[in-house]
Amino acid sequence: MNNDAHGYAFKTGRVDLLNRWFERIGGGAYHYRWAVLLLCAVLLCCGAWAASLVRFxxxxxxxxxxxxxxxxxxxxFREVFGSDEISYILYQAPDAAHGIWNMEVMQKIRDLTRRLKQEVPFVKEVTSLANAEFVEGVEGDLLVHDVLEDFPxxxxxLLAIRQKILNKPIYINGLVSRDGTYGAILVEMEKASVDALEEIRFDPGKGDALENLYPQVTYDRxxxxxxMPEYEGxxxxxxxDVPLNAAYNRISQQESTRLAIISFAVIGGVLLFFFRSVRGVAGPLVVVLCAMLASVGFMAVFSWDMDLMFIMLPALLVAVGVADAVHVLSExxxxxxxxxxxxxxxKKALFLVGVPCLFTSLTTMAGFASMSISPIKAIKHFAIYSAVGVGAAFLLSVTMLVVFLSFGRRRKEPGRQDRQNRVSHLAAAFLGGLARCNVRYKTTILAGFAVIFVLSLAGMTRLQVDSNFISExxxxxxxxxxxxxxDSVMGGSTSFSYVFDSGTPDGVTDPxxxxxxxxxxxxxxxxxVVMKAYSxxxxIKDINREFHNGxxxxxxxxxxxEEAAQLLLVYEMSGGEELDDYLSGDFxxxxxxxxxxxxxxxxxxxxVDELGTFLVSSGAEKEDLPVLAGMGTLWLTLLDYITKSQIIGFLVAFSVIAGMMCVVLGSVRVGLLSMVPNLTPVVITLGLMGWAGIPLDYVxxxxASIAIGIAVDDTVHMVIRYRHEFARHRNYQEALLxxxxxxxxxxxxxxxxLVAGFLVFTGxxxxxxxxxxxxxxxTIAVALLADxxxxxxLVxxxxxxxxxxxV
Structure with a gap:
């Protein structure tokens, strides 16, 4: 007997012990089914209560x-300059004479500006053409006033004022388009989405429902x-920032529920087709629902919020969590x-599939959990609570599902058996054909996969890491x-800020x-990409011109x-209030x-790189270079994190799962061999993304990590069963069949x-x-072909x- 055979014998003994252990679990769950059902109900009620505490x-x-x-x-940066979150309201009046400069339209904008300031929560300032700060020199003095303080x-x-405004570069592409056909209302916020919960709660008596928190309550108002009808026309x-963040929050809340319902319906239909029984549909779906509650309850325990990544959890768990239940039901x-x-x-079903289901659940959990090393918090949390959900689905499949299977008549139902047999005969004919195809064309199959693998590797070299907030x-x-x-007109929905430090108070007035x-x-x-720059x-240039009679x-x-400092002093003494947006309090x-x-x-x-090169080439000393800050900087950081997460996360997942496969299968050789059909579908998918020009974003x-964690499940079942049959037949072809x-x-x-479950995301x-x-x-479809x-x-x-x- 060779070393591999000795290893197999040793491992087989250990696996057999685990098989017997699962057999006893099945018998115990069956015998104490009411106790199991009660315990599951209590735990799930606790999970449901905890889930109600989680916010988006x-x-x-x-x-x-x-x-x-x-x-x-x-x-x-926010400590110095405050929140940089805004609502930007572009408007036009195409049916009115003179467009946005129509007297009635401008009166409506003036009224709207006041109403937004007075009635919208968490607003710091509202600026429009009706109240924009206007600087002009009048008889040697500097006059600072609202542009329409004395309404024409x-x-x-009004048209004369229009010309004055269009002559001011500071307003162009910010409050008015260059051709004057569009206007804008800039609503600046005193809060930001990153502020503490108690700071963004609107009505303390209404709790932390999404509609009572910034930015949702601000956007809705x-x-x-x-x-309102008074602004008709x-x-x-x-x-x-406000409507985009609000849309994310609302979509996260609605989509997670909607996709879960669709997933349950689609996968329920698939299960009904294969198992032809209510029990075969209800059992797995209840298991997954309970696993989902366990995941959300776990989030509540650690005070984690639901985010965009959470949208994937319901449909993901429905697709992945039902796998163990399917194997138990089939046997x-x-x-x-x-x-x-x-x-x-x-008892027989758990004896046969308990151990493979345990190992497949562990490998899937390992694939998901590998992303917990990501510096992106949302992905880190998703990796952990999705792994918890997979583990809960396994435990429920070998306990609560047994309770489902324990009820019913003792004897089989002949009619249903006939219907199931028809499906089984079709499946058997298909699978037998595949086995014979492998035997006859194994060399051709290997050559074909090798060519596809090489082409996919070439495609991976073209893969780009990128993301686009609005394209999500x-x-x-x-x-x-x-x-x-x-964005096609004016304004700009993303903000970048460069902070210059003069090194001394009042240093900003140095020419x-x-x-x-x-x-x-x-x-x-x-x-x-730059629509408007403010500084x-x-x-100062505008004040300087107006101070000198235009x-x-x-x-x-x-x-x-001294002249610059004097201009700013005169501006402030004349009632100017806009410096805080651009300067720190000590100047x-x-x-x-x-x-x-x-x-x-x-x-x-x-x-940013081009502007960085410009700054260096301008001869500025390193200590004089500005610091890039603001919301846009976080997007650039996120891009860097995506690259690191993809590479490190996949390497960790592959290494951990490969190690587990070697342990499970009792052989390094067989363990590494089994990773080939798991690696192949991931490489093919990433290669296709590269050839198709599909960028790799944070979703x-x-x-790679999820796919390899899922794909390995089928491989574990296939290799364990193949090896078991080989031990019986001592013939590779007979064992394969x-x-x-x-x-x-x-x-x-x-x-x-799984394919049906993930295709739900297309909706x-x-x-x-x-x-x-x-x-x-x-990827899953290719993984099945690989298995x-x-x-x-290969075997x-x-x-x-x-x-x-x-013989």
Whole structure:
């Protein structure tokens, strides 16, 4: 007997002990079924209660740990300059004479501006063409006032003001489009989505329901006001941080429920087709529902929030968690028809599939949990609570599902047996054909997979890591349509800020310091993604011009620091209130804000890299370089985290699962051989993404780790059964046919269930989830082909289980 054979004998003894242990679990659960049912009910009630405490949060707080350096820098920026979250309301009046400059339209905008300030919670300031701060020189004095403080009495007077406003660069592409056909209302927030719960709760008496928290309550009130009949005739386009975050929160809440219901319906239909019984449908689905409650309860215990990643959990657990139940049901049905005794069938079923289900659950948990090393908090949490859900589904499959199977008549039902047999005969014919195909064409199969594998590796070299915040929504999502329209006109839905530090209080008035800001601002304004740039430089230049009676030659930075300081002093003494948006209180730091279009993060990175090169080439000392801050910086950090998470997460998942396979199968050789059909579908999917130009974002980075964790399940069942049959027959071809007929049907059912479950994601309004569902479904389908074709061909060729009998 060779070393592998000795290893198999040793492992077989240990596996047999586990088989007997699961057999006793089945018998115990059957005998104490009411106690098991009561215990499960109590635990699930506790889980349901804990689940009610979990809230939704899709702000950047859900992606970054509190101690993350990038996140801490963002919070420090907020300490100095406040929240940079806004609602940006673009509007037009296409049917009115003079458009947005129509007297009646402008009166409505003035009323709307006041109402938004007075009635919308968590608002710091509201700015529009009706109340924008206007600086002008009048008879040697500097006058700072609201542009329409004295509302014009005639249309001609309003049109004259229109020309004044269009001559002010500071307003162009911010509050008014360059051609004057669109206007905008800028609603600045005093809070941010990352603030503590008690700070963003609107009505303390209404608890922490989504509708009572910022940004939801803010967004809902703005939308209610914009829909009022008194503003009829004005077409509004509402976007910005507030509506985008609110849309994420609401979609997360609605989609998780909707996708779960669709998943239950679709997978219930698949189970009904294969098992033709209410018990065969209800049992697995109840198991998954309870596992889901266990996951959410686990989240509540650790005070974790639901985020965009949570949308995937219900459909994911329905698809993955039902697999163990399917194997138990399949074996139960076979032996219930054979014995006609439920308890005996339950014990035999768990004897045969308990150990494989345990190992497959552990490998799936390992695949999911491998992503817990990700620096992205939402993914880290998802990795853990989804692994908990998979573990709960396994435990419930060998306990609570047994309770389901224990009820009913003692003897089999002949009519149902005939219907099931028809399905079984079709499956057996298909699986037998596959076995014969492997025997006859094993070399061709191996060559074909080798060619596909090499082409896929070439495609992986073309794979790009990227994300696009707005493209995460489906094209049919209203928020995406509105945001893309606004970005095509003016404004910019994403913010980047550069913070310049002069090193001394009042240092921002130094002309050399101001010129460094101006140089970067001019360079940034040339970038295609930048819609508008704001800084104190524009204000000082405008004040300087107006202080000199509107002379265009004075639209520049003053020559001396004393002159610049005097202009700012006069501005503040005249009632100016906008400096806080651009300067720190001691006038030591200044902020340059870039409002950018919603584009791929790689384009932001290119912009930042190019501006960084510009700064270095300008000759500035290292200590004089500005610090990149604001919300956009977190997107760039997220891009870097995606790359690290994908590479490290997959390596960890592959290494852990490969090690587990070697232990489970009792042989390093067989364990590594079994990883080939698990690695192949992942490589093929990533290769297809590379060839198709599909970028890897923070959702798709889960594909490799999740897919290998799921794909290995079928491999475990197939290899264990194949090896078991080889021990009986001592012939690889006969063992393959027996293994295919013995476990192939269950693998086919679970794969169909998984594919159907992940295809449910295609119905999501989140485009990134739809793409994820399609890609994982394709990976699972390829994994099934690899287990039915590639794995048998490898075994037939390499003969890893030992020598065949020659007799």
């Amino acid at each position: 949060d899709n702000s950047f707080k859900s992606y970054f740990d509190q101690n993350d350096p990038a996140y801490k820098a963002f919070l420090e 009495e005639t249309q001609a007077a 703005i939308e209610t006001i914009l829909a 004005i077409r509004f386009y509402h976007t910005g 139960f049905n076979i032996y219930y028809q054979k014995y006609g005794d439920r308890k005996a069938a339950v 929504f489906s094209k049919r999502a209203p928020i995406r349509q509105v945001t893309e329209h606004v 050399a310091f101001l010129k460094r800001i101006e140089a970067l601002q001019r360079a940034a304004e040339k970038k295609p 104190v430089v524009d204000m 002379d265009p030659s004075y639209y520049r930075i003053p020559d001396t620091q 030591q730091k200044a902020r340059l804000e870039l409002r950018c279009q919603a584009v791929a993060t790689s384009q932001y990175k290119s912009m 798709k980075l889960l594909i 027996a293994a295919m007929l013995g476990v192939g049907r269950a693998l086919l059912v679970t794969s169909v269930v 999501s309004i989140m485009q990134t989830l739809s793409d994820f569902g399609i890609l994982v479904a394709c 039915f074709l590639l794995l048998p061909s 037939l060729t390499l003969k890893p289980f030992g020598e065949e009998n020659t």
